[in-house]
Amino acid sequence: MELRRSMAEFDPDATQAASIRAVGHGIVAELDAAGFADAEEVGRGGFGVVYRCLQRSLGRIVAIKVLTSDLDSENRERFLREGYAMGGLSGHPNIVNILQVGVTETGRPYIVMHYHPRDSLAVQIRREGPLPWPEAISIGVKLAGALETAHRTGTLHRDIKPANVLLTDYGEPQLTDFGIAHIAGGYETATGGFTGSLAFTAPEVLNGESPTARSDVYGLGATIFSLIAGRAAFERKTGEELVAQFVRISTQTVPDLRAQGIPDGVCAVIERAMASNPFARPASAEEFGHELQAAQRHIGLRSDAMALAPLEPAQPAESHPSAADTGGYRQIRFADSDGQRRFFAPTEQIQPESHPSGPFWPPTGPSPWPPPGVPGHSGPARTRRRGILIALALVVTLVLAGGGYLVYREASGPGTAGPTAQEASEPPAVDPTAAWRPVADARVARQQTATTVADGTIWVFGGLDDNGVSARQEGFDPAIDTWKAGPDLPVPLNHAMAVTYNDEPVVIGGWQAKGQNLTAVASARVMAMRDGRWVDLPALNVPRAAGAAAVVGDKIVVAGGQADGALVAPTEMFDGTKWTTVPNIPTPREHLAGVSDGTYFYAIGGRDLASDQNTAAVERFDPVAGTWATLPGMPTPRGGLGATFIDGRIVAVGGEEPTRVLSTVEAYDVVAGTWSQLPALRTPRHGMAVGAVGNTVYAVGGGIKPTHAESTAVSEALQVAPRKTQWAPAWRPLRDAPIARQQTATAVADGTIWVFGGLDNVGSTPKVEGNDPAIDTWKAGPDLPIPLNHAMAVEYGGELVVLGGWVPDGPNLTGKTSDRVLALRDGNWVDLPPLNLPRAAGAAAVVGNEIVVAGGQADGELVASAEVFDGTKWTTVADIPTSREHLAGVSDGTYFYAIGGRDLASDQNTAAVERFDPAAGTWATLPSMPTPRGGLGAAFIDGRIVAVGGEQPTRVLSTVEAYDVASATWSTLPPMPTGAHGMSVATVGHTVYAIGGALRPTHAESTATAQALDFW
Structure with a gap:
């Protein structure tokens, strides 16, 4: 059984949970009085409840964590500390911000946070399967920056796991839930004893030792592993005792991901972070983040930026523990050019000027530092044996007592947000918004600069300031909204180009002034910033200014521009050694913009030497083929624009016309x-x-005026909503299933699409088979105990669960309607509590921690009742508004959706789409499908319900339609090459799969065809 369930069953204080429920109504009234309306519970734990509310004063939706039980003053203070102590983390883009900490009129503490409707990474993995490994590594880099920021304030998180990483509306990960953190100053926000989740907890902590920064690094490494694998490296096995899980975590090596095609370098970085010996791990989250960045660069990916807090002045910080606690040793922190370091030394040896140095400090392998008895050191065998005894005692205590705070940690519900804070003295983070927001202005007002981004800093070179041509180099760090200076260019330049190539900023071409002539000489010079100074690279073949440049793969591409009053048509490409002239740009122009998506170079807009000759042209260069292609033009022709590439889109910004400058921003x-x-x-x-x-x-x-008049230092930012994926123009064929069958049950677990039972071309079957889409290979699972058809299936609590269906009786394929619920546990099928009502041809999906079942038929009658399973029992809830069978069901993690279906016959198909809210117990009617149909399949992907295939009286359908939940609109997708009904439909990653089904109406002609539609 799960840890959460074990603790619930042995909880000695069941009355506390009842008390929490009893005061729920009072809390809603108290929040309303405090200015938070329409409070709706979205998560519950042992000591707290999270509500979704409308903050009246600002008209925004927020999440509020409320202390519900009447605890003593110490626990009330601890609850508030969770909010107050996070002030030092304010503004980090990958840490959830606290908006307010307060107390209601009756003295009940609460913490106000941003509301995260997309929920956590744990929910995303459960809903969509494992993340692509490049995405998981990108998330890891960002979280490493967040974690290092916390560590620099003296805060250990101690419970890093996918459930404690929330996703913003724009898909950015944010670390949350510092509810059991250790805060600098010696106090903790949770009660003593074991804290955290076993599967993500470092072995030394399970061994009874105090957590350290390296323990948090282990948790982050274990989290990245789970994002890639779709499961924890040491997740609890069904029926396994807690002690056995502890032994596995403490003694076994990290499972190898290389068999899944994950690059060796990526695997090695994760394995190092999860080393059983803490001193074999990276010494800090910052170091771990830089190792992840290096792995990205090594395999040709653009390295993600780490948002790190500024370093403290180089001075000793408060030690913890004290010298007395560590047998005469103290832990000292220093801030230096490499970041904050910690080391131990005998108390009498500590001097204020002591400063360890060298690239290998602190030691990364086994070392006598810190000495025995200091947190993080396993000590002699006697100490280790004592630690094991302590750990075993803690395990027993967990089972018997179930510390309330740990239940709380495991019980966080969908949409909950965790704490951080934002101090008024710091600049606000750029929030998701419908408008640009101001950020720190540049130090100098200038225009016609060269720009590139390196390590998360936006570098600006040269340009025209109010005194003429500039050689200044300055960088803007968005993470802390701060400007910094770099070495000036060797010569003043304007209208130059810049890129980041091999991790070095490179400035290309431009105009060098001569007296008052700002465009006196078009330059061919190429300069790289190397080791803090500018060095010359091979010069361009053709001088140019006001051109465009970008890096594509391992090459720099330069196009457009002008020299000596004439347009420059040749395109040039640099391979690290020399420049090569390649085909001319199709539309020669200058004052254009250039970007790269990693595969192609894009030339955007520009003009023919004057702003009354602007162009909307967009052209794409392929460095491999050496060819140009013409793309759809910009809606607004313009030169003097800027552009960047973000999340699959080219964003074109501003520009100039003869009598005005533009505020226009368009995305391609x-x-x-x-x-x-x-x-x-x-x-x-x-x-x-x-x-x-x-x-x-x-x-x-x-x-801010046409030509070169009136430069500005104004800076602003726009947080761009995540790109909605687009579907491929056609489905692609896959390897056929081993068996042709229809009316199957389907569920996805660990990235495998499992197909249960159904009707083959002989009759009903108990066969279970799984398709691994990553390698397009089939494998067999344990047969069902009985043949079943028209059953339902879900993945629940880490187990595959099959529900209901028809059990054949001889040739009667619908001999008996089943209420049976079967779970695959340790390779065997076991019975869970049966449905309240038998049903077949219904729909089921998991919403949060509950299974929802709706629709279906039994004994020739429609089943109207819906049911919800909470892990212990089935509860009958509100009837589905439109009773039907042969419908489809999906979940977005918050709601259950019932799609299509029919009233017992295919000439009675419906287009109905209805949504069930398990929290409220209510149904809502949504816009209907364009095509009424039963026998369809459905899947949820990237905010859309995709409805596939179906049956009409005289034909089967290849129709595919998608419902966008956010916009409440339907669209038509490419049809399946092979129309079918009664098929298996599922989502893994960014692809919808359709397997098997029937090629003719009724139950004739089953197929083994498998096909896939990719979303990009």
């Missing part, structure tokens, strides 16, 4: 081939610096 989706409008700039301009960091576009400086 490179997959869909379509343009869309984005919010306009607050300050219209041209010739500005434009760059993207994370999911935010930044616009810096520029000219």
